[in-house]
Amino acid sequence: MEEIKKARTLGFDKLFEEHKEEYDKLWKIADIKIEGDKKADKALRYNIFSLLSLANPEDNFVSIGAKGLHGEGYKGHVFWDTEIYMLPFYIYEYPEAAKAFLMYRYNTLKKARENAMKNGYKGAQYPWESADTGEEETPKWGEDYYGNKVRIWTGDIEYHITADIAFAIREYLRATDDWNFFLNYGAEMFFETARFWVSRAEYNKAKDRYEINEVIGPDEFHEHVNNNFYTNYLAKWNILQALKYVRFLKENYNEQYRKIVEKINLNQDELKKWEIVANKLFIPWNKESHLIEQFEGYFKLKDRTISEYDEKNMPKWPKNVDLSKLNDYQLIKQADVLMLMHLLPEDFDFKTKKINFEYYEKRTMHKSSLSPSMYAIMGLAIGDHSKAYEYFMRTALVDLENNQGNTALSSGEISNPQNFSFSPAAKTRIHARFCSKSHPCDFDRFHLKFFGKFQAFSYIIFLEIFCLQTDTTL
Template identity: 35%
Template sequence: MNQDYIQPNNWSIIEEGFDAERVKSSESIFSIGNGAMGQRANFEEQYSGSTFQGSYIAGVYYPDKTRVGWWKNGYPEYFAKVLNAPNWIGINVTVNGEALDLATCKEVRNFRRELNMQEGWLSRTFEVTLQNGIALKVDAKRFLSIDMDEVGVIQYHVTALNSAADITFEPYLDAGITNEDSNWDDKFWNTLSVTSEGSQAFILSHTMKTKFHVCTAMQTELSLNGKVLNETPSVSKSEHNISFSHTAKVAKGETLTMTKFGGYTVDRNHDKNDLVSVAQKTLAKAAALGFDQMLAQQKEAWAEIWKMSDITIDGDVKAQQGIRFNIMQLNHTYLGKDARLNIGPKGFTGEKYGGSTYWDTEAYCIPFYMATKDQKVARNLLEYRYHHLEKAIENAEKLGFKNGAALYPMVTMNGEECHNEWEITFEEIHRNGAIAFAIFNYHRFTGDFSYISEKGLEVLIAIARFWKQRATFSTLRNKYVILGVTGPNEYENNINNNFYTNYIAQWCLNYTLETISKMKEGYAADLIRVIKKVKLTEEEMSDWDQVANNMYYPYSEEHDVYLQQDGFLDKELITVKDLPKSERPINQKWSWDRILRSPYIKQADTLQGFYFFEDQFSTEELERHFDFYEPFTVHESSLSPCVHSIQAAKLGRMEQAYQFYLRTSRLDLDDYNHEVEEGLHITSMAGTWMSIVEGFGGMRVIDNKLSFEPKIPEQWEAYSFKINFRNQILKISVSKNETSFELEGDKSMTILINGKEISVKPQEVLTV
């Protein structure tokens, strides 16, 4: 049974009623972020029940020493982790000497939590009766500023309902935090100083090993019934903690309010000796604006984000809520302002996967950022990999590759491989292909070749060198084979000739050769510079061509399909529908040995190749492969349903496409995988966007033009989305009977609709 407590709403995520069993799930779902920092939706006041405390700073990590039973050559030394950062949100509340704690109070009534997606804030309201009989109403609202991304703001109101009370607010900073996820229970942070000045407090600390210096800061303001109380709080300090204590007599019906400004200044952005002074000024500026003005600016900033990235769905509230939740969380995680950052699979919502960069960015996220933001944002994501090229070459050297061959890491913070499961670290090499594909995809979409000529070609050559060396010539088959790999389907390890891996390897070699050939015409100077720099020869390119032209693919004449890998038909081919429900999900119910011997597919594998390289296969071939592989797919990866949704829509199977869409869009809201308390699936949320735009909208880029084959699920009345294509913004609206196009700007655009060329004129609505 999936969870179903989130109320359906077009623009908000709403939880009604307090249930201690779902606190950790809600802490994930109601997470907030602004691209520079993020936090789980932990309560501000003390909570002694089960909770997963989490605040995170973009780009600040710790190299947690690898823990494996048996060391193998090439193993990464550490697993990089985004750290649980010092906590600035805490406000302990005491009423007549008793702590406000939802785990211990007598009664909680009218509990309501809301994540307002349209305006970018989180609120929580409830009424409570404490053990001492005092009844209170609490109303808290907070957000992380998009405009001033080093600051967040909390406004916390407490109203005395049934009698007068002495209420104490104790806002604090706490640097004595630990990670839930730690290999050796290392101490991750070292506190350097704990200081205060007036209504401001600061904790200066640095990470162990990586030595990131961070100042965690707060400024507070107390008011009664809206009137500021200029009292001086008492200050309490310990080695890792500082708190202010404010007490006020509150009559029945009166409201005491704590406004708390907090956040981080980091030596990634400032001189480490200036962190406190920068924090002082930043907090003072935020406090001068005040809560209401900052909230007004937050609403404007989110209105600007939604103007371009919103997808509207009429007639299906759960589908609408799902896509907006996905788009919001993608923007919480990455806004494209800082080229040094990337997108972790859990974003700022948990610690699983270490918050590092995976191939998810290139395969799933880049299309979303290309189409909903300025193309510079997508280019930043490509440049992130270019800046890590030297490290990718080092990673390959550690595994025995030579001559500038690069293997990009499965997981990284700084370009070094830091994933420590051998079957993924050494074998899931298809990630190299996704990085090359992203370069191709960026050029195809934006028309900007300058990235390739300036930087991308070097990456492509290094990847081509890897594939040439990784392929083995089989005299038995008279073909090149690729042995000992794990494909996207991680439920099969150390297999030979994974179709997707072999196909993307061949494609990378061909694409690199084509790119070099293209550069001879218009970019000769860049080509000469790169060839000289990497010492590329004609002989080497001829070797690439030979491998590409003689790549082996396992094929079944009986089923008329490419096999996922050698030996797939040796498995006991029982489809997923014949698996007892009690044995799902198999990754939680079965031994790994049993999973590896089964035919079950964690995520689109062969079909991932058909998704990337759709134009190289006929629709009939896609249909055959979809019908063969989908029945064996358990979709226990968050990255699986979106690909299947897009392909089902292409095949006209709209009910199936719709069900896959719901699964990807509400994966976390409905907790399909029963793991949402660990954090959200951020990178697959970009796949949800693709399900609508590429799936139902049928958007492709063909011959430098946008192409659409629009379809609509029968559950929907209409839907719309916008695309920023080569600095022209096109709005597409699809209803049951027609599709309309609106173009901003002042020049026309030629697009394809169901294969027919049509010209869209600016400021006119074209209806088809």
């Protein structure tokens, strides 16, 4: 009531001026300007505006629903979209907001622990759909493409969100050096997510390996699969990264480390088990072939490839596909193997990225608006600038042209300056490198700024020249 009284006293004009002043501060950092392509410029800046409008750095008990403020889809529930697709933008453009979103996960950690315990596991199992309490909010029933009532399994077996949150913590720490956050909140979450994966992995005595069976990966067409590449790889990464943090904290922050492990009752015997499970966790990857099987048995499924597209440039279903039995086909809903390659690009060589892009691109239906942005980014990674630009524009226009239903979730990756480049100068995170001189779009140059370790950087990228400078005025 006090805030309402204050607002009435100030009046509309004064409030509007204060509102504009705050937005000017945000735009000074987050704006990206494209010269030479008005449509791309408008679309990208619209996505940035949406993201700036969604953030609330002053409240550590809220996050962003998958539809943002664009609609009531998913009842405003929070998914992995926030950490994997939206958070990268905030980390580099609005780190205070990024921290608040991670604090939401810390403030729901108790419920994540309860969720794991309820399902027979240890540590913290974050819910697939979350709201204010942090409890699992995923409905049990929905409709398939024919309108038939079907069981929704994502809340039961789409486990990868737990590793996604751990990955987001690492990304925030790496960009900001915010060790105060990590020591007080992040490490506890990280260790509890690793603890979950160790308890979730099952030992296969016959093959002397640990497996993660009966899951759903990012591609939700395929349910109850075994050893999904994305899930297993990121789970293993989660455990190994936790062990790295254990060693680092013991050496550099020993007093704080002892408080953390005492609080969560983490001992040396358990850490030894973590190492055993991580080293023996099965990753379905034959490195000689370069082509990665999305999950065990995927290559044995009926193969159909996409050959036709609709008026919105979206894939049409191939002929003779039974939409009630998508589990039987190699067609996938969205990026899965390629999603992992985007998150951990240094783990995969160029040939592996290219072969998998070319294979899965022909089989990806993009039935989630999360998907095209990944193909834009990976198209850049393999030097296919034409495909990259096509997917970039499809993502950037998802709301303005309503080509997949209004949604905010893909705005983050496509607006993240660390992924944004169609000029000869391409960036991977904060590092810059020169690449091909091919120029797939109408961009003459573009301007962007971002934070790295709370230091502001400015980019001006021309067709032939790459310029990086720090901006001390920010």
